[in-house]
Amino acid sequence: MKTVDIARFIRHIGARDFVSASSMLEDIIKKETNVNTRYALEQAYKTWGTPKQMDEVPNNIKRFIYNVNKNVVLNDLKLENNIRKAIDYIVDTFNKKDLLQSNGLEPVNKILFAGPPGNGKTSVALALSKDMNIPLFKVNMAEVISGRLGETSKQIDNVFREVNNFGKGILFFDEIDTFATKRTYDDGCDKEISGAVNKMLQEIDSINPNILFVCATNVSDELDPALLRRFNMKLWFKNPTREQIEDYIMEYFDKRNVDLDAMILSGIENFKSKSWSDAEMYCEAHFRRIVLDSETIIYGNEWIGNE
Template structure:
């Protein structure tokens, strides 16, 4: 059964003719029922939102279709990694854990008239855990992770992108979910940029309005490698603004400590030496290096020599030139 406060809001909105509150309340009810796996009831609530009101005024479209209900604008990732598995500084993980707690104890907060935080902006170089952190939030909340497909959202005709964004947000409102915008600067560009068209500026305005109107059961996480490109009005929309830097030496040592524990044998050199010799530019490099070692170890069984494999992989990785390394040469 829906929460008492939602039922009270629904009755109040109906008696006062407040279509906006009525709609947002039904969306919240549908999201709650879907989270309880009451899919039929959630679908029926959404279906009734499609109907025109008695006065004939047009209401926002709720998209339901064979592709999951979002018109192909999103794809879903099944969260498999929790926050405990993510190597990030406590200055990042601590506020994220607080957000998760607020979402999990939302009934207590609402009994005091407070809504949980639900808008997060992540910035930093590529490969340092922005997507993984969004997955970790979804995992902790036991909610689906919906990732925006820009190739489906961005259209070539006037007004097309804004219309698709509206459909996307209408879908998200009826789900308890994590909505993830990777490379957010694709849509949230600075409107003062003289090189951008009027259409892009209208898209940014539409995007900001949609983010403002999202209910708190939709946790929206945005990520950018180029924070300097974001419109200034974007920043204040987000209650958490976190920077995800490259791994420190201590974090690289901790990463290899954990890896050595997982393989259950010495790596042939101390983890501090390995952390100092490995040219990691980001956490993704660390993860790929360890996967590389595992892969070669499995293929060399039964006579695999982990020490030799680590030394060989280290030599090979030193020969790789990334953009940061190339800039130094």
């Protein structure tokens, strides 16, 4: 066993990169020539859980974190070319952070996703986790925010500390505007929330470079200016054009070998200022109608009986 191999193995464990650590340990066992040492390593390796088991959320912040298991990858998403290039750049700087840091630079790891709802902000965070093979910690703000004085700041401190110590992952605050808005410092300001926002700003400044810090909002104009200054990349997810919607609908039904009937074609005329999510629900509703051989069409984003 070479000292350099042991050192690399320890670094992987310290970074909680258990996939690399497992691969490293298998390589060490394979190279070991001493029969007794090799046997001892093999027995120790058998006690390990899977990387997925070891990537579990720390117990003391589990109630603050959503369990997200949606299986989505970046190539599944409809993204503008400039948005996709920016996301690829984020991944590249994250994967090459050692090179950047050796030259006095930091990765792009503080990102804001903004824009109207239904255009892929949350899906991109999920896909980044899948494509980069790192865990996603999606913060449940309803659990973090407390009415007790000083409690919200303490819980934000717990989330950042535990995720920083975890070693590698995506810390995702969805709908950050419910928490860090301009109103926090305006008249009638709530001291509890103001103190918690200040705590968050401090934590962002010192976040582990192995953590990708991502926030999402539908109303970026309402965010606290001090928070906006912390991001080293801001991405705007806009509604698709009419042509993009039409192409998506045609592609959706073409993949399923379904001809566009009169009901589908007539509905396309109403697509103005709609989101990708609206287009997806539209397609699913019509495909469900066709599969059931029904005349009834119900869209999941509309009220029934509220005329």
